[in-house]
Amino acid sequence: MCYALGMAIVLRPGQPFEELVAAGNTACPHCQGPLSRWGWARPRVVRRPDGERKLRPHRARCRTCGVTQVVLPPESLVRRRDAAAVVGRAWRSSAAGAGARRVARQLGVPMETARGWLRRLRALLAARYGGPADAHRDRLQRGLTAVLAEAARAGCRAEDDVWAFVAFRSQGLLLANTNWP
Numbered sequence: 533m534c535y536a537l538g539m540a541i542v543l544r545p546g547q548p549f550e551e552l553v554a555a556g557n558t559a560c561p562h563c564q565g566p567l568s569r570w571g572w573a574r575p576r577v578v579r580r581p582d583g584e585r586k587l588r589p590h591r592a593r594c595r596t597c598g599v600t601q602v603v604l605p606p607e608s609l610v611r612r613r614d615a616a617a618v619v620g621r622a623w624r625s626s627a628a629g630a631g632a633r634r635v636a637r638q639l640g641v642p643m644e645t646a647r648g649w650l651r652r653l654r655a656l657l658a659a660r661y662g663g664p665a666d667a668h669r670d671r672l673q674r675g676l677t678a679v680l681a682e683a684a685r686a687g688c689r690a691e692d693d694v695w696a697f698v699a700f701r702s703q704g705l706l707l708a709n710t711n712w713p
Contacts, residue, residue, distance in 0.1 A: 540601075541592065544705040545606040545696040549590045552603060558592075567594025573602040579641070580607070581692070606696040610704035614641065616695035619649050619707065623647075626650050627672040652707045653655045 541561075543552065552558050553567050559566060570593035579584050590603045607615040610611035622635045622652065630638070650672075657671040683694040683700075698706060 538604045540604055540610050540704055541698050542604045542610075542702075543606050544700050545569060547606070549592075549603055549646075553592055560594035560597060560599060561601075562599050563594060563598060565594045567592040567593055567601070569593075570600050575576055577613065578608065578615050579613055581620055581621065604699075606700050607692065608704055609699055609706055612707060614645070616699035616706065617692045620691070620695040620698065622646055622649050623653055623672065623676055626653075627669065627676045629669065649707060665685040676688050677705060 533632070541552070541558075543549065549569045553569055558567050559565065570591040573589040573591050575588040576587060578587050587605065587608075589604045589608075590605050591600050593600045604610070606615060609619065611614055615676055618639055618641070622639060622641075622688070625635045625638060626632075630657040632650055633643055635650070653675070654671065657675040658668070661671045661674055679698055680694060680703035683697045688694045
């Protein structure tokens, strides 16, 4: 099963695009009609822990309503240049006590990027866990523990698999400026 929000679908880890558009496997998130191939989205470069990777995602189109969706690989986050594993490493470092500058240096990303990720994560976790404003590290640790536990229940063992699972479960909206499921 695949959930789609907005105009993107993030594949389940290990799921090929062909399975997504095979008859009856996935329904359009807008009208529940069948999806079919619809060319390619624009090429993009994704920063991964092992270096940059050029990516050209598929598109799927609903045969009933005509809405198209960009189909992203499981490690991708919507409207983000960095893979979920890179953001996950930032989350883990911050929960262990690193500030945005140190996280940025460790990951080789601009400091503003790391600071933005950490602010967004803190805001999402504050909404989830509440608590005093100065307890952000505690929230990061509790949220990280919950995410890692859910990924372990799903059978994820390797670090990159955990973050691909997180990207799939959030449908790429982990750091979105809107609410995610």
